[in-house]
Every structure is written in C-alpha cells, then in structure tokens.
Amino acid sequence: MKIHNVIKKNVRGQNAYAIEERECAIKMDANENPHALSPALRKELFDTLSRIPLNRYPAAGSPSLRRLFAEKYHVHENMILIGNGSDELIQVLLTALVASSKRGVVVPVPTFAIYRIAALNTGHQVLEIPLDERFDLDLDAILNMIARRNPEVVFLSYPNNPTGNCYSDDRVLPIIQASPGIVVVDEAYHHFSDRTFLPRLKEFNNLIILRTLSKVGFAALRIGVLIGHAEVVRELNKVRLPYNLNTLSQTAAEFFFSHEKEFVAQTENIVSHREWLMKEMKAIRGIRTYPSDSNFILFSCQDDKDGVYENLLQRGILIKNFGNLGPLRDCLRVTVGTGSENAAFVEALKGILNR
Ligand SMILES: Cc1ncc(COP(=O)(O)O)c(C=O)c1O
Structure with missing residues (x-):
C-alpha cells in the first residue's frame, strides 16, 4: 500500500x-x-457518578442536558447540540458543510488552531485573514473575501484564543449580516468576558454560538455546546455519532447546573x-x-x-x-x-x- x-x-x-x-x-x-x-462537591459528584451503570450505553444525544442548556439560554431544545468538547462540534459542523474548492472557510489569524486543522481534515479550503495590529478583525478584508468567495463558514473566537481580546462588536455584526454561509461565534471564554452574541440568534439563521464547560472546571470531561437554528442543528445531528458524550460527562454536566x-x-x-x-x-x-x-x-x-x-x-x-x-x-x-x-x-x- x-x-x-x-x-x-x-x-x-x-x-x-x-x-x-x-x-x-x-x-x-x-x-x-x-x-x-x-472536597464536599467532589464527594457529592463522585457519589453520583458511582451509581452510573457502566455496562449501559449513554443516553443518545444527551437529551436531559439539551433541555438544561435550552432553559439556560432561553432557546428551544431543538436548537442545542451537545458535543465531546466544542472541538467535536467544530468537526461535526465542518463534516456536514459543503466543501467546495471555489469557496472555503474564513479563519482570522492568529486564532484557535482547531478551526484550520478540522477544516483541512474535512476537505475545506482555509482562507486565513490576518488580524490587524490590535488583534481586531480586518473587516474590509473579511467582507471582501465573503463577497469574492462566498465562504461556507467564518470562525470567530470571541474572545479570541490566543490573543485574549473580544473583537469589536461592530466588526463582528457586519460579518454575520454579510455572510451567505454560517458564522460561528465561539464563546469558549464567555465566563471571563461576559460578552455574547447569543441574543442575536433571533435575527440570524446563519449564526452558531459555541460554548464549553472546559474553561469553567470540567476540561477533563469534554462537554461542548452548540446553539444554532433548528434546521441547522437537525442536519448536524445526522453527522454527530449517536453516543458522542459518555454518561459520566453527561451526569457531571447536570451536576454543573445544580451547582453553577x-x-x-x-x-x-x-x-x-x-x-x-x-x-x-x-x-x-x-x-x-x-x-x-x-x-x-x-x-x-x-x-x-x-x-x-x-x-x-x-x-x-x-x-x-x-x-x-x-x-x-x-x-x-x-x-x-x-x-x-x-x-x-x-x-x-x-x-x-x-x-
Ligand atoms: C476558542 C476555543 N474554542 C474551543 C476550545 C475547545 O474547547 P473544548 O475543550 O470544549 O473542546 C478551545 C480550547 O482551548 C478554545 O480556545
């Protein structure tokens, strides 16, 4: 071979x-x-986990977790997809999307490495656009790229890893408005910025928000959340593997809600x-x-x-x-x-x- x-x-x-x-x-x-x-919370969590029947498959699609996240974000549960970390959700999204050599995936750089890696693995062209000298978005360059290439998706890490800053909202918004494709606003660090585009889901059916419990204390458990329009989530669900989030993680995430x-x-x-x-x-x-x-x-x-x-x-x-x-x-x-x-x-x- x-x-x-x-x-x-x-x-x-x-x-x-x-x-x-x-x-x-x-x-x-x-x-x-x-x-x-x-120590008290740890004991309570491990007591709960010790009762899990390890011989059984997890609940497919994490239904109770979806309900909990839907309530928290004030959206319908059919707008929620739970992943094995948001890394997996990025991969699921890119697997479901059209990958055309004439189009591509817009990645402002420097940013989170997985956007590029997962895009390449799933056959997408990666269209990197440098951030400006303040590590903010180069709005003209991105709008230009959107007009020329009609990208399948634009990835915006908000705040951006590794630069640390949130991009200016008045640069993010025109990108969502101008994009015929999906725009992902990855809010992995939301708990430290308190800024969000979540309410904008009402206006834009091409917007996807990503969240994770990794940065708030459960990195070992790999619990990611995607919030998007129901018709998008329905398609992504076909790509998600049935038992993508194990029972220990699902249970721990429910524990997170009761001790938020x-x-x-x-x-x-x-x-x-x-x-x-x-x-x-x-x-x-x-x-x-x-x-x-x-x-x-x-x-x-x-x-x-x-x-x-x-x-x-x-x-x-x-x-x-x-x-x-x-x-x-x-x-x-x-x-x-x-x-x-x-x-x-x-x-x-x-x-x-x-x-
Ligand atoms: C911007 C961004 N998105 C997503 C992730 C991955 O999160 P998870 O642990 O949920 O896969 C990270 C992790 O460092 C990150 O920096």
Whole structure:
C-alpha cells in the first residue's frame, strides 16, 4: 500500500496537533480553571457518578442536558447540540458543510488552531485573514473575501484564543449580516468576558454560538455546546455519532447546573486574579501585555522569548510558547492561575528579566 494513495493530501500535509507534555509544578499553559472542586462537591459528584451503570450505553444525544442548556439560554431544545468538547462540534459542523474548492472557510489569524486543522481534515479550503495590529478583525478584508468567495463558514473566537481580546462588536455584526454561509461565534471564554452574541440568534439563521464547560472546571470531561437554528442543528445531528458524550460527562454536566453558583464564583475569582496579574505584568520591563477578556494573558518579550519560556520551566512553571514565525513569534501566553501560582509566576518572570 502507498500511503499517498489512501490518505487525503490535506491530512498528509499536516503535523499532528502537538500538546506540550512537560514536567512542571505549576501548570499555566492550557487555559484551564486552576481551582479544584471543593472536597464536599467532589464527594457529592463522585457519589453520583458511582451509581452510573457502566455496562449501559449513554443516553443518545444527551437529551436531559439539551433541555438544561435550552432553559439556560432561553432557546428551544431543538436548537442545542451537545458535543465531546466544542472541538467535536467544530468537526461535526465542518463534516456536514459543503466543501467546495471555489469557496472555503474564513479563519482570522492568529486564532484557535482547531478551526484550520478540522477544516483541512474535512476537505475545506482555509482562507486565513490576518488580524490587524490590535488583534481586531480586518473587516474590509473579511467582507471582501465573503463577497469574492462566498465562504461556507467564518470562525470567530470571541474572545479570541490566543490573543485574549473580544473583537469589536461592530466588526463582528457586519460579518454575520454579510455572510451567505454560517458564522460561528465561539464563546469558549464567555465566563471571563461576559460578552455574547447569543441574543442575536433571533435575527440570524446563519449564526452558531459555541460554548464549553472546559474553561469553567470540567476540561477533563469534554462537554461542548452548540446553539444554532433548528434546521441547522437537525442536519448536524445526522453527522454527530449517536453516543458522542459518555454518561459520566453527561451526569457531571447536570451536576454543573445544580451547582453553577460555585463554578461561577471560581470564574469571578479568576477574573479578579487576571486583573491583578495584568497590573503586575505591566510593571515588568522587557515585556508587553495585550488586553484580555479571557482567563489568560498574551505577552510579547523584547528579546529571547524561548529563553524566558525555558527559564520559567526550569523554575517549575509551564506556560504556552508559540512558533518563531508569524505575528506571535515574540509571544508567550500565560493562563491565570490561583493567587499563589500567579505570584510565583510574577516573581519568576521578574527574576528572569531583571538579571
Ligand atoms: C476558542 C476555543 N474554542 C474551543 C476550545 C475547545 O474547547 P473544548 O475543550 O470544549 O473542546 C478551545 C480550547 O482551548 C478554545 O480556545
């Protein structure tokens, strides 16, 4: 067998998504919630999970969860699709969409890597459009592309990972209005920005909102939510695998609803720590921070960012590094940690840059 005869060219042309697995005492690289569940909640959750019949398949399509999310978002449950993380929902969407060589998928860059990867895997052309110098959308370039190529979908990460900011609403809106295709507003970091396009679903049948429980404390459980028009969701449901979300995750997500206050208190705590961290980082010479509406901060280093990254790692702190090409070539990204983790990070960074 010749591998190029059986594997798609688009797949062969990629590298597998690499997750940096490095030993560290303080993990600030993956935009997770740094807080564990309280021991009492953890016990309650695990007691509930221990009663699950593991010999049975999960509820197909996560019906009770769909109802809970529908109530929460004030939409009909036929507008909700539950995924194994929002990653899976991105893949489901791209699998269902027409993939034409004359059209394509608009991805403002830099942004979340999975849009490009999943688009290539599903046979789409990727139309990358650089963000402007403030990491906002280049509205003219995107509208131009929409007019020329009639893209199947536009992906907008709002707030954007890894830059941290929400795009200007008055740039997002014209894109939704002008798009004959789908526009995904990915609100994975909604809990830290408090901004949303969800109410706009009433006006636009091409709008899809993505949410996830990964950033609020359940990253291990992979619970993503897609909210869109019923006729779109109906089609996507044909692509979704029947038992895509396991019973442990479905049950834990229901638990989330009955204890949402505790989770929200943690996200509020993260937002106030983000403000502290931002203030401290702004005072450090040799780096430049970018505004954040998320649970992480992007910053650029005047020189030797790889040295800064490795030095932090030697001190037990793992953050996210980016490749040495493109607009993030000087940048690193730190996820907001607990109070003591943030303090340790700031001390370490000062120590490294003031040597
Ligand atoms: C913008 C964005 N969307 C989606 C995801 C993936 O979320 P999930 O864990 O639900 O697959 C991430 C994760 O980092 C993200 O940054």
